[in-house]
Amino acid sequence: MTTAKGSALELGDIQAAALEPRPTPYAGSYLALRIDERGQGRELLRRLTPALDSVATFDPRRQVSLAVALSFQGLRALGVPEESLATFPEEFQEGMAARAAELGDLGDSAPENWEGPLGSEDVHVVLAALAPDDARLETIVLLVRDALRDLPGVVPVWQQDVHVGPDEKEPFGFRDGIGQPAIEGTGIPGTNPREVPVKAGEFVLGYEDETGDVAPVPQPEALGRNGTYVVFRKLHTRVADFRRYIHERAADRAEEELIAAKFIGRWPSGAPLALTPDKDDPELGADPERNNDFLYGDDPQGLKCPVGAHARRMNPRDAVVTGEVCLHRMIRRGTTYGPPLPPGVLEDDGADRGIMFAFVGAHLARQFEFVQRQWVNDGKFIGAPDEKDPLVGGNDDGRFTMPRRPIRRRFKGLPPFVVNRGGEYCFLPGLSALRWIADLDT
Ligand code: HEM
Incomplete structure (x- = not known):
């Protein structure tokens, strides 16, 4: 060979x-x-x-x-x-x-x-x-x-x-x-039809x-x-804490949905904020031909999708120096475990629910560890050094900025919504x- x-x-x-x-x-x-x-x-x-x-x-x-x-x-x-x-x-x-x-x-x-x-x-x-x-x-x-x-x-x-x-x-x-x-x-x-395929050596040795x-x-x-x-990680999700944090800061149900979507970068249906910034679009979310067909270059300030939103941090696409992003891509094979917390419930029911996160890639340090260190737990690359990923960052009194006109909204006191219950690096x-x-x- x-x-x-x-x-x-x-x-x-x-x-x-x-x-x-x-x-x-x-x-x-x-x-x-x-x-x-x-x-x-x-x-x-x-x-x-x-x-x-x-x-x-x-x-x-x-x-x-x-x-x-x-x-x-x-x-x-x-x-x-x-x-x-x-x-x-x-x-x-x-x-x-x-x-x-x-x-x-x-x-x-x-x-x-x-x-x-x-x-x-x-x-x-x-x-x-x-x-x-x-x-x-x-x-x-x-x-x-x-x-x-x-x-x-x-x-x-x-x-x-x-x-x-x-x-x-x-x-x-x-x-x-x-x-x-x-x-x-x-x-x-x-x-994503707009992304150039990544070289195979990023994923296979x-x-x-x-x-x-x-x-x-x-x-x-x-x-x-x-x-x-x-990389396997059992990531326990504190869903009630997430809902309560947002509930306490929203005027009504519609604002709750908007803030949650701004944290993630997508609406519950999967429709990206980059394509539908003001309201969910379930048809778009369910359409594999369209739901990932976008870039961020036309939204440098993050007015549609905040630069600190989870999905945008994890794949900034054309919003950071070209050529850089493809060095930190990953195949995700994450899967969900545990019973869902029923809609509207704001108190924790004690059940264990979360994601068995699974990364696949040929470069542990340059892909998974880099993303975890620089893109999840730091904000320098988006010009917000005091911010971590609002969803999966190791927050303790964390911050998140939601750009909007006329003035941005700043969230403070973010607790950790995701806790690592353990994992391993495997070949x-x-x-x-x-x-x-x-x-x-x-
Ligand atoms: C409990 C933990 C997590 C939850 C609930 C979660 C949830 C999500 C959701 C809802 C999306 C948007 C849907 C999509 O684009 O596929 C997403 C995207 C993504 N997440 Fe996470 N995630 C978690 C942990 C992580 C971690 C730890 C990493 C990396 C270290 C990560 C990397 C990504 C990537 C690369 C994307 C795709 C971004 C894109 O290509 O646009 N996620 N995640």
Whole structure:
């Protein structure tokens, strides 16, 4: 296999779950495993790999997928030689908990408050199963159960089920999963016709990226090529706090809806403020041809969509220096968990609800960590150094500016609406790499 610049993507070797869009609606499950016995861990990979789809074999009508991801500790538990482990990027070797300061995981989001065993050395394999409904999910669950049979040395240590209805609403009540980058050479259509497809090396190891180089591939090539990184974070949402904060500052229901939309950058239907700044437009929100067809360049002050709104921060499009944004794009495979808080309820009911955030990209530091540090938890890039992301930033007495005429409105005292309950950095190997690991004799 070649790593020559610009070489065609080996779609038959890349795990489908890395690049293929997820179904809507969906039912899914994340399962974390600890490997106590190396040989049995390899046997699990041997059993699972033939059942995994590649991007080339993925059936868009069935839309069933299983991803097999491995943490740094997992690669070690499987016996990947130390000289190979040393070729993975430092942040991956350290793992998510050790990067807490970098990621702004402080206070309630700090690793000491995470859900066990997340953040410990016990999360080795993460399996992520997704299907359009419970019945089809069950086929993957049975497959995994079968693969785990008679392997007592591979121990399930954590599980999170996820689901979403046809409106694809996340717990705060907004349609999610709309904005995704288009990726050169995959044949998978992007969602924004105005954005140039991003080079494949931004998302898959072994190919040219937006800098014109090929990012360091973990060695040997048989292990690293066609792999990518996945970041899992269980993000608990404080929906009642969010609603109450806005309710207390709005004159009526219509203003509540407007302020909430200004925080997000889209209306509940998914319609972008950039295209419909004054009121929701459910038809636009539901139309995949139009709901992501916009830029921000005609709205430099953020009068339509505030420059600090969550979605605009996370993808400023043409509103920051051209060429810069494509270095920090990410594929999002986030999924929703927990029961929705009924409409209008302003008191917390104690239920755990949120998003299993999942990032996919070839550059942990330049993509996920950069975005988390600079775009989520800082505001210098939008000229508001004292502001963080109003929705997902690690706010404590946070601020948010809503530009409007004649004078802007400033919000103060923002509490954290999202709390990290734990997560891990994982590597999503190519299919031949999974076979390579399974065949190790160390
Ligand atoms: C509980 C946590 C979160 C919630 C409820 C949430 C919700 C949303 C919603 C409603 C949208 C707009 C729909 C869309 O464009 O797909 C969105 C967009 C987005 N979010 Fe989040 N999000 C969360 C966490 C995060 C985090 C932690 C990151 C990155 C570190 C992130 C990155 C993005 C990106 C990249 C977009 C797409 C922007 C675009 O392309 O226009 N989100 N999010």
